[in-house]
Amino acid sequence: QKEVEQDPGPLSVPEGAIVSLNCTYSNSAFQYFMWYRQYSRKGPELLMYTYSSGNKEDGRFTAQVDKSSKYISLFIRDSQPSDSATYLCATGNTGGFKTIFGAGTRLFVKA
């Protein structure tokens, strides 16, 4: 079993839709949770991170963590074609050296 499971998609939605991206993880010791966005032919860039269960909002993006069920979500409101990218969830222990990445979900937002 992979430590972090993520549906690879692709996920195709119309512009303006609400997008829900999800991951599950297996190690209850993981303490920090992140979402990276990767555009085609680019390296990943950090989108959001959180340490705790609950919601964290940043503009159109909301990250949600449920530690009891080991579930990580990213919601994108009013999705735009510029949101088309691969989204990777990531998690790990303290120290920041061994971050575990999901395989990534490819998102297409159609104009």
Next chain:
Amino acid sequence: DVKVTQSSRYLVKRTGEKVFLECVQDMDHENMFWYRQDPGLGLRLIYFSYDVKMKEKGDIPEGYSVSREKKERFSLILESASTNQTSMYLCASSFASGSYEQYFGPGTRLTVT
């Protein structure tokens, strides 16, 4: 802005060749990382370094070695390239221990024929 640069965007090498991938960061970060990214497998850590001349194995170090002689530069070496090392290689850096945000370079697409 943090900038992480990688020496090549695309490389084609033959089986058995020694391959060097170079990474440079310009923000005085303590930590540097090498990952490979494959479809369906995501990012897998090959090696990381938390200081000059210090290195630690990641999850898939076999067939690879690294060198960090200067703080800003981290090299990945494929001693004898094989076709199963065809992949996208990503370098990253982070500020220090406990810093979770990693800054990635654009990647090197390596093909071994």
